[in-house]
């Protein structure tokens with residue numbers, strides 16, 4: 001039930017800090033350590049490569065999964081769009097593990113790959129929000145998102161839950177115990193709370209940047225690029241502003257031609273190592289007329305920046321940076337007069353290939 005909320009999407013955005021805390025609880029053992037089922041741990045440890053397969057928002061979460069699995073657990077990881085898998089299947093050698101990420105657990109494109117991979121005899125894990133869903137039943141292992149039902153077509157809390165569960169999976173396989181993920185996720189949950197408490201500020205930004213626009217861009221580097229792709233999907237699917245998420249440095253290789261007087265370009269800057277480079281790209285588009293909006297992590301901000309996010313662990317910034325982009329999509333859609341929860345041409349769960 002959406003209760004006091006005008007739309008499920010807003011309710012689901014608001015629930016994210018609570019979902020994060022619930023996930024940490026669910027994956028904690030009695031000794032207070034993060035834990036995944038032993039059979040799954042063995043299956044992942046036996047793998048020399050992980051193939052993540054997903055669609056849409058879940059696919060975007062997959063890129064963060066790759067980052068965590070490679071950086072924390074040292075396992076080479078590839079990310080595949082499910083509907084493209086059969087045309088360009090990965091070259092498989094050794095002992096792969098296939099990981100399916102799906103909020104609904106019912107997505108036909110992902111299921112088609114799961115069926116094929118099972119025929120090939122490889123081990124499979126589904127990360128899903130729905131216990132007993134098709135992809136969960138058909139895979140060898142399941143990790144649940146514990147996000148509660150997600151009703152709005154635009155996926156929000158499932159994305160942050162997917163990233164959190166992927167981080168937990170990677171951390172439980174990590175040799176280094178110095179990264180206190182439980183503690184760091186707690187900091188993220190609190191930071192999410194403070195962004196959500198100031199959502200009016202984001203409503204104002206939506207009004208200033210997006211109300212009468214036909215197109216927009218999100219740009220970022222590294223982890224911020226992955227979030228930019230998700231941010232763009234969110235904005236386009238409900239507000240119908242044609243939005244691209246772009247690697248900030250790649251704009252000048254062609255796409256910058258689309259920048260006109262007033263084109264909104266929203267830049268995400270959460271990583272110290274690439275902040276100055278992204279700032280350079282912001283200047284490039286600003287000098288060509290773009291209406292730039294900078295969403296930056298505390299500590300990296302400049303006075304002219306529009307939105308400052310509380311500082312969190314550099315590897316977990318996507319969990320936080322996505323929240324204002326969800327709110328921007330929400331408010332832009334309201335202001336443009338469309339149905340937030342039920343965008344045209346879309347269904348919550350896509351059960352056709």
Ligand code: M6R
Nearest residue numbers: 056057058102103104107154155
């Ligand atoms: O249920 P799934 O996670 O498998 O769904 C995948 C996509 O269809 C889904 O994420 C879609 O892109 C959302 N509408 C995005 O907000």
